[in-house]
Amino acid sequence: MKLLSVAGVRWLVVFGNLTETIIMDIIGMYPTFYVPYIGTAWVMGIIGVIHVLASHTSVGAAFLFAFLETKAYRDNQPQLLDFIKRYGVFLLVFSYIIGSITGPGIWYAITVTSPRGVSGLIHNFVWVWAAEWVYFTVEVIGAYALVYLIGKIDAKSHLKLTWSFALASWSTMLIIVGILSFMMWPGNESWYQTGSTNDAFYNLNFFAHLGVRTGSMFVMAAVVGLMVAAGVQDKELKKEVVRLITPIGLGGGVFATAMFFYYLQTVPSNARIMLKYHLLPQYAAGMIAVAVGSAAYLIFAWFKPQAVKTWIAVPAFLVIALIGVWPEERMRESMRKPYVAGQYIYGNQVIARDVPGKGITGEVDRIAEKGYLKLHPFIPERLRTITAENKLEVGAVLTKIACANCHALEPGAPLRSLPDKFFHSTDKQMIAAFLAGPLKQGSVPFMPRIDLPEDEIDAIASYIANINETAGQPAGRSKVSSNDQPSVRSN
Template identity: 30%
Template structure:
């Protein structure tokens, strides 16, 4: 709690990260990690067959992938750093301390990848004839670099779900080789290849003529590419699912839908399974009857993969709750080991940026608002996405909201909703939060972050003045 709180009360802080991150993952997986190997394969087809139409097709697909990855892909990559640093600086800071050398290595690999993709794209036409084979090898090097960037980052994503033996030995190697690392890598690698095929099909209407022999051959080849990677993706996904910690499994149903719609989770699984089946059917159709595949059908796999990867990322992020980093830091940015101190002294006593230190009858509402900002705004808004007014209305309806009842519920909410962290403050702060939340029934509020209001500090309470609360 040493940093001002960034907050978007209409969008939800985590939604900001989700939008940027999912867009980046779609581009990274489909057009870099999977897309470059696909382009290299098509170039190789032209090289070995002597058919220059394959080479021209590969270059056209690469042009689309190159433009998107070096613009939107690059911006969203920076955007992930920017948004996570704003929303939960404590989590990203902790990960940086553990994985400094991993991220440093990833940065070197990324710079190498940028140099290679520029060289690969810009030398396409000049490296022809006898130099074409060397150009194809350059593409292979680029494909390896693209995969390595993902392989390094996946170790960090796996660590956030299950740190494994890092809990005891605190070494970089144990953090990277966490129980989730290899299963997730085994899933994401073929998934990226599948997504590349899906987006490759979607690009074909722009880079080939309708009814042409080249389009038919391209559809057939890319469809078979997708089918080759389908089975490894299934096995990798099953391995990954089996390694998800048992404590996180109950959160899957809520992650697929919402708390209110959890009864529909099986239906959601069925819909997602149907989407996977439809992608497979289109790939089979394209591999055997390429000429009969309509233009709209070429777009469907790409659209469905966006939905599927978005759902996967939503579930992966949600099942970790109540933690941001499993067994180490809660989703509110507070370390698990700091809870005893904060529940004794209170959040306000240790917060750097707060307008209230001591809770009195006159400052109770303001104190409750400050507690809400410190403890709740990582996940909640007042009236926006995941707004607390909507949650409270669903619980208490139009009857007067009772501050004591709300305060009591806040103290045990993590039992009823295991994806929520325990309340981190003391009893006095919980009562102040209950009073603030009850007041929202009749008095709407917009909680703006420090980026809009600036920062407020008050002198810290001396340790001798802190009264431990029961």
């Protein structure tokens, strides 16, 4: 029996040795999933933004309910419960359904986008995630119980239920923030040595990040609350509710802004470079506009509660939600570059450095020495050796493996189009020089060190040059060198 109880483990060990002797050098990479134009990064981004909207609104609303109900109970104002019920049903229909679809959607998306990133997170946080699911279950049951038990159980028990719901909701946020902020970086060396979950979870930017989300959840909840309030017929109730929730939204906004500046102090140097040169020039104006616009809207609603009509409240919500949340999420994702998690897994799935605490070793040097064609398990056999015939095809595969997590391959595509980044150049030597220079040395702060053997660089450069040569030409010419053909470019 003793043997049986350890059989699984022994089998694994034997299997590990076997595979090692048969395919000695293969590294644990997965197939690359490529979505043209927007890349998997934007697929994840779009699902993520919808999820953030739904989840932050419901966590913020949970606290609004708790405040309103405490007031209803203390000041004997049972009409406030009518609003809570109305808002609660709205949440169940929108936030909970959308949130529960997009939550698993994120899992599907990240698993194909970044299998090793997910694996890294699971190996650090499996029990933390388990705890999150417990809180989430409490949250969902709490949301239903809260809405359907209004007026059916005594007020004091209901109030306790509402506060438990609020705390469980916020706990799910707290836990996810610990995981998300580890994705940025642990912030110090200790986790790499210990591999401990605590060192990963309470990372340098955890509190700042939690503060930003906690503040902004009140803004979301107030803005969505105004949509719900717009439908309230009772004028007195509408006024009262609007005047209660708008200051909470404003306070949340001020707090989130302050925490955002604190957050910027807690991010690594690669993130600062990315912010300064790429992100702030692109997004700062929009973010300031949304912050000012949201504040103005909430203040306007406070002064003119009866003017909050559906046709104002719904577009206001959409503008604040989309223009406010998209840049925030996109910035956080971009700032992390070149890493996808913990500053040890690059965005293109390669392990960037040793992590003794987890028994993980870096792969960049091995790839430099042997090349992807030998080490990557999912290269078709016929492409493992480069020939004159398959060079472009090998180049395409290698470019997808090495670059396409962060760069779209189509000219003009919105996700950092690779042809655009090379200025549509058809000069293979120039492209190869970039790969053999800055990329090989790892001197671009927001890109991984991608150090490849010469023949692989040549294949990638040939492929990228070929995209640029054939751009604008009719389909079917992609493998024909433009030197042999008359130019058919339309412009």
